[in-house]
């Protein structure tokens with residue numbers, strides 16, 4: 001398995017791979033891989049003949065005061081996992097290979113990027129859309145795989161791909177959870193054991209809220225009560241706890257399918273996000 005950091009060798013390696021394999025799957029990541037990422041890799045392996053994983057901690061999707069500098073970086077451990085999983089190539093570009101001197105382009109997707117994480121992390125989805133468009137152009141995969149854990153990100157990428165005429169498939173892969181229901185995330189590594197115990201309130205509260213919504217209880221009251229429960233369980237700030245249309249991400253005040261509950265809340269210095277279908 002090759003680890004490539006410069007665009008010219010990447011093009012050579014991709015040319016060679018395309019001669020041997022009929023379909024290429026891309027799994028974009030920022031490294032610090034966990035079982036959720038490995039599920040993306042497994043799904044890509046099941047659907048494509050060759051799998052390329054990108055590892056790039058993208059500076060433009062981190063806001064001021066966010067965790068760019070402290071974001072976990074563990075390339076050797078990531079590479080060992082990917083090699084064992086049968087990945088063909090790691091694309092781990094240096095920052096200048098993605099953002100060359102004078103870089104002046106920004107991709108901004110309106111609509112689906114409004115509110116939720118787009119509200120609490122201004123500019124975040126511009127950074128995501130721009131880097132993902134670049135990765136798509138650099139690798140030109142037949143399919144790209146993203147976790148539903150970052151549900152709004154997936155919606156932004158789908159919209160961007162449709163709007164910019166990327167023709168490959170965008171595959172959303174269900175969230176992988178620990179046994180207690182907490183969604184896997186590279187940021188879970190920041191949690192103290194006590195905070196990790198408290199974090200279970202997020203999926204539990206979401207499940208209770210989803211059940212109450214399906215039963216027909218008042219949506220505004222359910223959402224307000226859910227925020228209160230999180231604040232009483234160790235979270236100190238709730239960025240949002242909202243019910244949205246699962247496809248358009250428009251706000252929903254009267255329950256109808258397809259619906260999705262999405263939440264982001266802070267515990268200690270860690271911001272956790274999660275989402276579930278309401279059905």
Ligand code: PAF
Nearest residue numbers: 028029030058128131150
């Ligand atoms: O989900 C992530 O890890 C990142 O946002 C992505 C899609 C790799 C873009 O940097």
